[in-house]
């Protein structure tokens with residue numbers, strides 16, 4: 001009882017997939033028509049066979065034999081056209097539907113809150129996007145049409161069997177429950193194993209992806225052989241799960257075939273006796289055998305596809321789960337509009353902001369954070385590691401929502417603004433800028449959909465990047481390698497700065513690079529940053545003395561709170577933490593004042 005329930009509920013997961021098939025219902029209907037035609041002809045072939053034997057062979061008439069064979073060939077020709085249509089349309093449907101599912105899944109993935117990807121491994125999500133959709137493609141494209149054809153042939157074959165000979169048909173039908181039993185028994189096992197098989201494959205791709213991303217670390221610690229062994233272990237694990245699955249399926253198929261063909265053999269014997277006794281013609285027996293084989297093969301196919309459907313149900317379940325994830329960050333349906341942005345002085349305001357990362361609900365990263373930032377100000381943020389500096393930037397861009405308190409931009413709470421408008425207001429230059437594995441042009445133009453070539457080049461010039469870009473082998477068309485590995489740290493930063501310049505935001509979020517760039521690179525990056533910061537409100541996570549010296553205000557943070565605000569000389573006198581940070585971070589003795 002339990003098994004039946006489970007199987008039913010497993011196949012239920014396939015139901016949402018029909019939503020993707022629905023737009024192409026006319027293709028399905030046309031393919032079904034072709035299917036009906038071919039199944040009909042296929043079944044009538046048995047009658048043709050009967051005629052060839054009884055009217056041609058047994059009656060000894062060559063003319064009748066020739067006529068019957070000609071009709072047979074004509075029928076087969078029509079059937080071939082029908083098969084072509086069905087095969088083409090169903091395969092097309094499989095490809096179309098799986099691509100539509102891929103698009104829907106990707107659309108969901110890009111709109112999800114970024115923290116989703118902290119909780120879920122990207123390899124697993126990738127596997128859903130590729131392996132699971134490919135599985136569904138084979139289901140929709142071939143298995144489903146095979147199942148339909150087999151079901152039709154099964155029903156039609158049984159009807160024809162009854163018409164041909166009732167006694168023999170009853171022998172065939174006796175075999176049916178014998179076939180269904182192993183299908184029920186093995187189906188569930190196949191499904192469970194199929195699901196673990198997919199998981200094991202996801203593990204493989206995650207592992208390989210991680211090693212590739214960290215290939216330099218692997219090499220510098222001479223861990224190639226260890227990684228290879230570990231990977232082999234993952235692959236072997238996947239193989240052993242797959243082996244168990246195919247064993248179950250092989251047993252299932254073999255059992256079904258054995259039972260059905262044993263039934264046919266027994267029936268052949270019984271029918272043979274009838275022919276010898278003269279109660280049945282040879283043609284009738286041949287037609288009967290033909291239909292019995294059709295029925296047996298259909299049952300075999302249905303059994304095989306049943307296993308596949310179980311696998312597909314697992315894939316569909318994972319895809320539907322992914323499609324149903326809702327973003328934690330909700331874009332308001334009626335977003336607030338900025339009134340007159342320019343007329344205000346306070347551009348950003350943090351009011352008693354507290355925040356815990358979802359994975360650490362009891363350790364606040366921000367704890368009663370208060371700060372008001374005026375338009376055009378440059379604020380340097382300093383604090384020990386883990387103080388919550390980067391968290392501020394995450395919250396400002398609304399990658400997470402605050403746990404309590406409020407953040408306001410132009411006097412509007414962040415959650416009331418459209419995500420698009422909010423993120424349009426700011427640009428971020430990260431400590432380790434993220435570049436796409438495309439060319440330089442694409443990486444800069446990423447900031448603005450409508451950027452012209454002239455604007456991209458102007459932004460690169462302002463970021464002091466134009467010269468080094470021109471020195472690259474293909475200029476702006478130079479391919480940067482995965483995550484921009486073909487550029488130096490300073491160059492990557494200048495590309496990121498050019499990107500921010502092109503975006504032309506009101507607010508800049510800068511995370512200064514901690515690692516020292518060489519003097520020339522540093523000079524260029526600083527010059528580019530100065531250009532970028534002109535007439536904008538800027539928040540900088542500062543790691544350099546020169547930055548804090550040029551800031552309008554320095555905010556000292558510790559344990560998610562503001563502990564002091566002021567300029568460099570004041571803070572040196574008033575904040576013990578700032579003094580310590582100066583000594584450690586800027587190599588600056590605390591007694592040195594900024595005069």
Ligand SMILES: Nc1ncnc2c1ncn2[C@@H]1O[C@H](COP(=O)(O)OP(=O)(O)OP(=O)(O)O)[C@@H](O)[C@H]1O
Nearest residue numbers: 118357359360365384385386387388389390391392
């Ligand atoms: N994605 C995350 N999930 C869970 N906890 C996080 C996450 N990111 C940061 N934290 C935690 O939140 C706290 C604040 O981190 P945050 O990165 O904001 O500090 P920071 O001041 O920027 O530090 P650093 O100068 O080292 O970059 C830390 O305790 C950190 O471990």
